[in-house]
Amino acid sequence: MPASDPVHKVQSTILAPYGAHESDSRGRMHAEAPASHRGEYRRDRERIIHSTAFRRLEYKTQLFVNHEGDLYRTRLTHSIEVAQVARSIAYRLGLNEPLCEAIALAHDLGHTPFGHAGQDALNRCMQAHGGFEHNLQSLRVVDCLELKYPQFPGLNLTFETREGILKHCSKKNARALGSVGQRFLERTQPSLEAQLANIADEIAYTSHDIDDGLRANLITVSKLREVELFDQHIDAVEHEFPQLGRRQKTYETIRRIRNRLVADLITASQAAIDEARVGSLDEVRAAPGSLIRFSEPMREKNQALKNFLREHLYRHERVHRMNRKAAKVVADLYAAFFRDARLMPDEYRGMANEAAGRDGDSGRARVISDYISGMTDRYAIAEHRRIFNEKIF
Incomplete structure (x- = not known):
């Protein structure tokens, strides 16, 4: 982006030198005219918000299956909360707020129905065909599967947003992803905005x-x-x-925990940034480790809370029973579609046959995983009932 651009001028006055300046962006996969009136990362954010995959998050599980209750979080409300936390911290650290928000809003676009139970079930089904991981699928959604624009596949997001979506990656997958996977081969760091979105996710869900x-x-x-x-x-x-009543007391306690985590993260991260003496995004990438971090005492306290939730909430018998049902729905659907692609809609059946002709069973399997991972909870339940005439939930 040229230095005379008004967006660049604003950023140069409010962003810290170690933040992601749009003038230093590595650009998009497909060339486009610059978004001069709003900036490239705001353009990313708006493309994500208007995507079909983002709307589907409203009916995808966070912890409870979507129909369990109207007041429980979904992937959509979770993503909005992550974006809010990330943006607040970014402001205090002098980071690029629109980039943080774009990464936060996109980080779960590739999640399956039924949360981690659905992901684990689909990964087991896909073991012979490259596996399934929702971060990689989120990148696949924004790079390939969203079909909004006639000029290119996907949303054509900036490198920095795509990099932030990709939190984890094996070396094998990194080699296949090209430049966006390079840091996993070279063991370099992502932008501070990507690091922040990752921890904001943790603060929000905890x-x-x-x-x-x-x-x-x-x-x-x-x-x-x-x-x-x-x-x-x-x-x-x-x-x-x-x-104070019980419910309000709980709300206030959770609010204070969240605020304390945020305050500690800001203080500890700023200290780490200052100690590392990073003065540019390139220097951030060359740092020996993440610079967005809790203080050690807070990290230990937060880990104790996460351990409690894992033992007493995520492994609760009710959650376990629900997860078993969810895994059965996903596994049954995968097996049915793999045996008979005619059970899928015409669009996916055609893509599955084309992929099978090109890449064999692995090609067919990847299209099936695209179809299943794009389902909402209730759509997956309805599809299972339609095919098997069996009521699971």
């Missing part, structure tokens, strides 16, 4: 899973008091507001 778990009566306040981070904040709330 705090809202407490809320959803309590709302569903899967965990209790008395049990949560075993966790230092929760106990110290609920004690402070009860001391300050002794007449």
Whole structure:
């Protein structure tokens, strides 16, 4: 982007030198005229928001199957919360807010129905054909599967947004991805904006899973008091507001936990950035490790909270039963479509046959995984019932 561009002028005054400046962007996969009135990362954000995959997140599980209740988080509400946390922290650290927001909004676009249970089931089905991982699928969605524009496949997002979506990657997959996978081969770091979106995801799901778990009566306040981070904040709330009702007390406690995590992350990250003396995005990439981090005491407290949620919420018998049902739906659908592609809509049947002719069974399997991963919870349940005449949920 030319230095005379108004977006560049604004960024040069508010962004720290180690932030992602659009003038230094590695650009898009397919050349386009610059988005001079809004900036490239804002353009990314708006393309993500208007995508079909983003709308589908409203009906995809975060922790509970979508029809379990209207007030539980979905992948859409989770993504919005991640974007809010990331943007707030980015502002304080002098990072590129629109880029943080774009990464946060896109990070779950490739998630299957039924959350991690659906992902794990689809990965097992795909083991002989390259596996399935939702970060890679999110990149596949924005690079290939969204068909919005006549000039190119996908959303044609900037390198920096695509890099941020790709949190984890094997060396084998990294080699196949080209430049966006290069850092996994060279062991270099992504932008601070990508690092921030990753931890904002953690802050968001930790705090809202407490809320959803309590709302569903899967965990209790008395049990949560075993966790230092929760106990110290609920004690402070009860001391300050002794007449507060149970629900409001819980909300205030969770809000304070989230705010404390955010405040610590800002302070510790700024200290790490200053200590590393990074003055550009290139220097960020060359750093020996992530610079967006909690202080060590907070990291330990947060890890204790995550351990509690894993043991008492994510492994709860009700969640386990629901996950078993979800895995069966995904595995049954995959097996049915692999045996008989005619069970899929015409569009996917045609793509599966074309891919099979080009890449054999692995090509067919990848199209089937695209179809299943794009389903919402209730669409997958309805498809299973249509094919098997069996009520799972």
